[in-house]
Amino acid sequence: MSTYKTIESxxxxxxxxxxxxxRKGCLELAVLGCxxxxxxxxxxxxxxxxxxxxxxxxxxxxxxxxxRLKADGxxxxxxxxxxxxxxxxxxxxxxxxxxRAVEMAKAWSQFSATLQxxxxxxxxxxxx
Amino acid sequence: xxxxxxxxxxIESYLGRVRTALSGLPExxxxxxxxxxRSHVVELADEEGGDAKAALQSLGDPLDLAKTYRSENQLxxxxxxxxxxxxxxxxxHANSSGWxxxxxxxxxxxxxxxxxxxxxxxxxxxxxxxxxxxxxxPGNLWSxxxxxxxxxxxxxxxxxxWWLVPAAVVAGWVVRYLVDRIAQWWIRRYRLATTAxxxxxx
Numbered sequence: 001m002s003t004y005k006t007i008e009s010x011x012x013x014x015x016x017x018x019x020x021x022x023r024k025g026c027l028e029l030a031v032l033g034c035x036x037x038x039x040x041x042x043x044x045x046x047x048x049x050x051x052x053x054x055x056x057x058x059x060x061x062x063x064x065x066x067x068r069l070k071a072d073g074x075x076x077x078x079x080x081x082x083x084x085x086x087x088x089x090x091x092x093x094x095x096x097x098x099x100r101a102v103e104m105a106k107a108w109s110q111f112s113a114t115l116q117x118x119x120x121x122x123x124x125x126x127x128x
Numbered sequence: 129x130x131x132x133x134x135x136x137x138x139i140e141s142y143l144g145r146v147r148t149a150l151s152g153l154p155e156x157x158x159x160x161x162x163x164x165x166r167s168h169v170v171e172l173a174d175e176e177g178g179d180a181k182a183a184l185q186s187l188g189d190p191l192d193l194a195k196t197y198r199s200e201n202q203l204x205x206x207x208x209x210x211x212x213x214x215x216x217x218x219x220x221h222a223n224s225s226g227w228x229x230x231x232x233x234x235x236x237x238x239x240x241x242x243x244x245x246x247x248x249x250x251x252x253x254x255x256x257x258x259x260x261x262x263x264x265x266p267g268n269l270w271s272x273x274x275x276x277x278x279x280x281x282x283x284x285x286x287x288x289x290w291w292l293v294p295a296a297v298v299a300g301w302v303v304r305y306l307v308d309r310i311a312q313w314w315i316r317r318y319r320l321a322t323t324a325x326x327x328x329x330x
Binding site: 065068 | 160161163164165166167168170171172174186187188189192193196197200201203204
């Protein structure tokens with residue numbers, strides 16, 4: 001029934017495993033980034049991740065992660081009685097969450113720029 | 129109407145299994161988790177014309193989902209706890225292999241065995257000052273031994289005297305601090321490496 005793939009998946013190719021590790025590494029940053037502009041509820045976060053970050057995650061992955069980020073003090077939540085038939089649990093960044101998001105974004109950006117300069121000759125070679 | 133009733137029963141059955149598998153966590157936390165999952169499934173089911181099947185599938189197996197919540201909960205508590213039992217439980221969740229779990233628990237317990245030995249030596253010194261101590265046989269560097277019960281080696285002499293009491297108490301605290309911090313570092317390292325479950329492969 002589970003639709004997500006785990007790192008232990010022995011049938012995955014080395015390239016698949018590498019990509020899974022890469023996505024795992026930036027999952028927390030992506031969730032914090034989603035919430036930078038304001039509060040969102042779980043389903044909105046899932047859809048935003050799929051639309052803007054290419055991280056097509058299962059709900060069973062994201063909800064426990066949100067619970068953990070909240071326990072770590074990076075997120076806070078509130079129940080809102082929506083116009084729909086059910087209430088929604090909205091998440092927003094705490095001050096500590098905002099600091100962490102900025103730190104992670106800077107580290108990611110710096111790392112990505114450094115790696116890009118290392119890889120640019122390789123990518124140029126490929127296009128020849 | 130029939131689809132709605134059938135979906136409601138699927139949702140309740142799924143959430144019931146998650147609730148059972150989460151037992152042991154604080155009741156308020158369980159209620160909050162289930163309320164959020166219900167909200168997710170109901171919204172998706174409404175979009176699908178009342179069919180909850182796809183929404184429940186997106187959550188995965190209820191036992192796996194509960195396991196992830198429990199594991200995250202144990203790891204979070206272990207990371208900031210001073211209780212050896214809570215840290216030990218966190219270590220159990222911080223290893224993907226059975227051998228890793230056994231090894232981490234064994235090292236942790238070995239560390240705490242040293243703490244107990246040091247504190248036992250400090251207490252024993254108060255009741256049996258001529259026996260308990262740090263004993264050394266002159267000329268043999270490897271003969272240094274901390275005696276808490278039994279007799280010291282023949283020909284050896286005690287090094288610390290009454291200083292053993294504060295020294296053993298402080299050393300016990302230092303060892304305990306180091307064991308706890310190393311275990312919590314290990315747990316944090318595991319969490320960073322396995323942030324929740326992996327993303328779905330595209």
